[in-house]
Amino acid sequence: MTKKKKVTKNLSTEEKIKASAKKLFTQKGFLATHTREIAEGAGINMAMLNYYFRSKQKLFDIVMKENLFLFLGGMVENIENNPRPFEEHLDYLVSHYIDLLLENPDLPLFVLSLMQSGKLTREYKDDPLFRKIAQWSTSSFKEIQGIMVKEKVKDVHPFHVVANMLSLIIFPFIASTLLMARSGNITRKEFEQQMIKRKKLIPGWIRSIMHGK
Amino acid sequence: MTKKKKVTKNLSTEEKIKASAKKLFTQKGFLATHTREIAEGAGINMAMLNYYFRSKQKLFDIVMKENLFLFLGGMVENIENNPRPFEEHLDYLVSHYIDLLLENPDLPLFVLSLMQSGKLTREYKDDPLFRKIAQWSTSSFKEIQGIMVKEKVKDVHPFHVVANMLSLIIFPFIASTLLMARSGNITRKEFEQQMIKRKKLIPGWIRSIMHGK
DNA sequence: GTCTATAGGGTGATAGAC
DNA sequence: GTCTATCACCCTATAGAC
Numbered sequence: 001m002t003k004k005k006k007v008t009k010n011l012s013t014e015e016k017i018k019a020s021a022k023k024l025f026t027q028k029g030f031l032a033t034h035t036r037e038i039a040e041g042a043g044i045n046m047a048m049l050n051y052y053f054r055s056k057q058k059l060f061d062i063v064m065k066e067n068l069f070l071f072l073g074g075m076v077e078n079i080e081n082n083p084r085p086f087e088e089h090l091d092y093l094v095s096h097y098i099d100l101l102l103e104n105p106d107l108p109l110f111v112l113s114l115m116q117s118g119k120l121t122r123e124y125k126d127d128p129l130f131r132k133i134a135q136w137s138t139s140s141f142k143e144i145q146g147i148m149v150k151e152k153v154k155d156v157h158p159f160h161v162v163a164n165m166l167s168l169i170i171f172p173f174i175a176s177t178l179l180m181a182r183s184g185n186i187t188r189k190e191f192e193q194q195m196i197k198r199k200k201l202i203p204g205w206i207r208s209i210m211h212g213k
Numbered sequence: 214m215t216k217k218k219k220v221t222k223n224l225s226t227e228e229k230i231k232a233s234a235k236k237l238f239t240q241k242g243f244l245a246t247h248t249r250e251i252a253e254g255a256g257i258n259m260a261m262l263n264y265y266f267r268s269k270q271k272l273f274d275i276v277m278k279e280n281l282f283l284f285l286g287g288m289v290e291n292i293e294n295n296p297r298p299f300e301e302h303l304d305y306l307v308s309h310y311i312d313l314l315l316e317n318p319d320l321p322l323f324v325l326s327l328m329q330s331g332k333l334t335r336e337y338k339d340d341p342l343f344r345k346i347a348q349w350s351t352s353s354f355k356e357i358q359g360i361m362v363k364e365k366v367k368d369v370h371p372f373h374v375v376a377n378m379l380s381l382i383i384f385p386f387i388a389s390t391l392l393m394a395r396s397g398n399i400t401r402k403e404f405e406q407q408m409i410k411r412k413k414l415i416p417g418w419i420r421s422i423m424h425g426k
Numbered sequence: 427g428t429c430t431a432t433a434g435g436g437t438g439a440t441a442g443a444c
Numbered sequence: 445g446t447c448t449a450t451c452a453c454c455c456t457a458t459a460g461a462c
Contacts (some may be wrong), residue, residue, distance in 0.1 A: 034454090035455075035456060036454085036456095046456085046457090047457085049456095049457095049460080050458070055456080056455095056456065186447085
């Protein structure tokens with residue numbers, strides 16, 4: 001009855017270990033994942049893990065960095081290749097995140113747990129990718145502020161635009177089980193279909209806040 | 214430089230242990246919290262923990278149950294004492310949750326981590342409090358559905374009403390650090406002030422979705 | 427590169443004195 | 445009820461044969 005979904009593709013041992021580790025770390029976190037499980041999942045011995053990665057911690061760092069780059073890399077690329085106002089960027093942004101999260105639904109909780117532990121900001125604050133994202137979000141925030149001043153939206157702080165955008169994109173994935181049960185017992189497939197529909201819905205909701213409608 | 218915020222109120226040893234355990238479990242989860250830390254936080258010895266609670270697991274179960282009752286208890290009471298349509302309940306609901314989360318900002322991530330592990334539904338699915346909440350949310354969902362049919366909202370599934378309500382309430386607390394940094398570097402105090410403002414804002418946003426505006 | 431066997435360290439739990 | 449000392453276990457990491 002025990003699940004042993006081994007990663008048995010045609011990969012090098014190193015890649016097999018990384019694939020197994022990524023899956024387990026993302027699902028269970030650092031502490032709850034044991035090197036023995038990772039080895040088992042990769043179909044190799046525990047000693048190989050240390051041969052290739054020196055330690056559990058180093059393996060974790062490498063896997064996490066890849067996860068983060070996955071999360072942010074595509075976005076930065078798009079920002080740099082398509083310099084345009086925030087509001088024109090909005091549709092791409094929402095769509096990109098939702099696509100990413102549909103494929104990696106465990107990513108948000110993983111990243112947020114790391115963030116809460118303070119580890120994330122400590123270790124990656126000087127990373128060029130992180131700096132770019134930070135820079136872009138600062139300028140985007142100022143843009144949002146500008147729009148809201150122009151539109152004379154005074155009862156809603158621009159903070160809520162950012163808060164709502166991230167909430168509406170990310171939270172459903174974190175609480176998918178809860179939401180499926182609380183919305184007429186829909187299936188995983190129906191859930192995913194609704195997430196795809198949100199790609200069109202969320203930008204509208206965000207715009208109506210920004211323009212005070 | 215090590216923080217040692219001991220729980221040094223005038224409490225019985227048992228209460229001291231529970232207070233220390235609750236704080237640590239909520240912030241770091243089960244595995245990352247060690248019995249030695251809990252004991253240190255309570256200003257007592259590790260052996261006392263087993264004397265009062267038999268094991269780390271039992272202590273965790275007790276503390277978790279209290280956390281859940283905190284999360285749900287007040288709401289169930291209000292639902293039972295004030296039977297009224299969902300939309301009239303909405304303002305109370307949002308307000309209650311935001312007040313609760315302002316005082317217990319670590320609670321959501323804790324509950325969601327538990328939920329993801331499947332432990333929560335397994336252990337508490339027969340709990341009367343859980344059953345009441347489940348029942349109430351089912352009937353509320355049907356009410357929302359009814360309103361949206363009446364208002365001829367066809368391009369938005371009622372799922373999104375529930376999804377958005379929970380997202381807008383809970384997510385900002387999970388990602389507070391991120392949001393503060395991404396919204397003009399606001400302080401914790403300003404963040405909390407905006408959360409209080411959301412008590413009035415969120416019901417409006419939810420209503421406009423329900424009524425197709 | 428890959429394995430077996432084992433070292434070394436830390437964790438939860440408990441025995442037993444007071 | 446509270447403490448000190450210690451056990452038994454499990455986990456990561458590594459040594460060393462192949």
